[in-house]
Amino acid sequence: MTLQPIVETVTTDSPRNVLARFAPMIYGPTLLFALGEGAVIPLIPVIASRLGADVALAALIAAALVVGQLCGNIPAGWAVARFGERITMGVAGIVILGGLVGVVFAGSLAIFAAAVFLIGFCAASFALARHSFMTTRVPLHFRARALSLLGGTFRLGMFVGPFVSAALLGIFGDESASIAFFAVCQVATILLVFFGPDPERAIAAPSAAPRTGPDAEDTGEPVTGSIPTVERAGVFRTMWRFRGVLGRLGIAAASLSAVRSARQVVLPLWGVSLGLDASTIAVVVGVSGAIDFALFYASGQVMDRFGRLWAALPAMVLMGAGFFALSVTHELSSAAMWFAMFAAVLGVGNGLSSGILLTLGADIAPPADPAAFLGSWRTLTDGGGAIAPVIVSVLTAAISLPVAVAAMGVIAVAGAAGFVRWVPRYVPRAR
Numbered sequence: 206m207t208l209q210p211i212v213e214t215v216t217t218d219s220p221r222n223v224l225a226r227f228a229p230m231i232y233g234p235t236l237l238f239a240l241g242e243g244a245v246i247p248l249i250p251v252i253a254s255r256l257g258a259d260v261a262l263a264a265l266i267a268a269a270l271v272v273g274q275l276c277g278n279i280p281a282g283w284a285v286a287r288f289g290e291r292i293t294m295g296v297a298g299i300v301i302l303g304g305l306v307g308v309v310f311a312g313s314l315a316i317f318a319a320a321v322f323l324i325g326f327c328a329a330s331f332a333l334a335r336h337s338f339m340t341t342r343v344p345l346h347f348r349a350r351a352l353s354l355l356g357g358t359f360r361l362g363m364f365v366g367p368f369v370s371a372a373l374l375g376i377f378g379d380e381s382a383s384i385a386f387f388a389v390c391q392v393a394t395i396l397l398v399f400f401g402p403d404p405e406r407a408i409a410a411p412s413a414a415p416r417t418g419p420d421a422e423d424t425g426e427p428v429t430g431s432i433p434t435v436e437r438a439g440v441f442r443t444m445w446r447f448r449g450v451l452g453r454l455g456i457a458a459a460s461l462s463a464v465r466s467a468r469q470v471v472l473p474l475w476g477v478s479l480g481l482d483a484s485t486i487a488v489v490v491g492v493s494g495a496i497d498f499a500l501f502y503a504s505g506q507v508m509d510r511f512g513r514l515w516a517a518l519p520a521m522v523l524m525g526a527g528f529f530a531l532s533v534t535h536e537l538s539s540a541a542m543w544f545a546m547f548a549a550v551l552g553v554g555n556g557l558s559s560g561i562l563l564t565l566g567a568d569i570a571p572p573a574d575p576a577a578f579l580g581s582w583r584t585l586t587d588g589g590g591a592i593a594p595v596i597v598s599v600l601t602a603a604i605s606l607p608v609a610v611a612a613m614g615v616i617a618v619a620g621a622a623g624f625v626r627w628v629p630r631y632v633p634r635a636r
Contacts, residue, residue: 230401231335232358234294237394238331239359241387242324243366244373245308246270248380249321256314266318268591273325274332275587281329282580290334291398297330298395305388309381332359333579340567340575345633346509348567349516353505353560360498360559443577450569451581454631457623458562458582459589460616461517464524465558466590467613468493468551470597471606475531478606479540489545493552500556507557508564513632517561517624523554525617532611562586568632 249270250263258266284293300323307320335355343351373382444451472493476486508516527550534543566582567575593613600609 230397231338232355233397233401234331234394235335235355236358236362237390237397238298238328239362240366240369241362241390242328243363244370244383245366245387246363247367247370248383252308252311252380253314253317256311256317258314262314266314266321268594269318269322270325270328271587271591273322273327274329275325275584275591276322277326277329278333278584278587279580280326281333282577282583284330285334285337285576285580286574290338293330294334295395295398297327298391298398301327301391302388305384305391309384329583333576333583336563336566336579336583337576339563340570340579341572343567345568349508349513349560349564350502350505352563352567353501353508356560356563357498357501360501364494364498443571444581447569447578447581450627450631451585454565454569454623454627455582455585457620457627458565459585460620460623461521461558462562462586462589463593463596464521464528464613464617464620465555466593467528467597467616468524468555470594471528471531471610471613472548472551474597474601474606475535475544475610478535479544481541481544485541489548492545493548496549496552497556497559500553501559504557504559504561505564508561512628513561513565513568514624514628516557517565517628518621520554520558520561521617521621521624523557524551525614525621527551527554528610528614528617532607532614535607565628565632 246267249267250258253263253266281293281297284296288296304320304323304327307316307323311317311320336352339348339352339355369386370383373386374380376382472490473486476489481489504516504520527547530550531543531547534540534547537543566579566586570578570582593616596612597609600612
């Protein structure tokens, strides 16, 4: 099904030049935050254990970071819409500094868990603010590449952060050094946000052009009309207005997030179940992550040149096939070889999907005021990522790990079908 193309406002400068000129302000806060968070995440279970938590409780406290971000998406959408991206990111950075103080001086598990939750809660502001900025400022024909670069920037920080933490631990022998590194990153972010040039003012938003949008539908039939400029609505009114696309394409996007999250849980568990040593598992997972990271910009190229479905569908099919195939290799004599091979396949699939959730959210968000909608969109996708490890854990305990892995393959296939059905329905196409 073909939608009417979007007619864009053409600016005098190319998107590449604009992004290059303001790259430190656009991508810098994300990179600094991801570096600091990546350095601290591996230490959360360690600190929790030192405070008296057992393995299960330490894992639960580590999950508070993800739960905090999930809970923070909707408030972050309200804050960005009400106060703007710059104020929201700056205040979130200051609050994160308070959370880091709580992490350092926590005398009980309850205070430590609350501090970790607070950091995750404020992390949503960084992610949503830049997502909203890209939605309103980057032209459609270049949007996927810009957002894939944003996602790749975050992945780079999360990839390098643990190595920085390991180096600091080797030098100082104390987790406080890594926490201090996160604090330094946050101070640099706050200074960059408040005292650097403001991309919101420097880069004018394109004038609202006719486009097809999800808020024009009530019946579920294809939308062919254009949407008028709407007044700013509250978060929950926005959720209700866009319930159609959130309940359809949003669920498909949540399934992609679930499959991605399951990959991070399944691969280490599979290696342990095969009896592999920690170094071998780390190498396999590391190679899979390196393949994933190497493909982040290629994903944006594919989406901008051929359409969003050309990235979403191959990614879901590859990851679904990888999970299905992995699930039947556990008892084979060459199980370790198949583990390494299908870990690479999952890395390719995940890399091909880099930036797709950001891009789809930007495509279907109301162009005049996207922040509230993006808060709801990110809540759905983060919710999918949060529930996947629970599904894997429950199925593994109740039946077996191979059955849990196969279930992730089923979710991937269902998500692929959802993308095939709903991407042509809701996502506009550029000329």
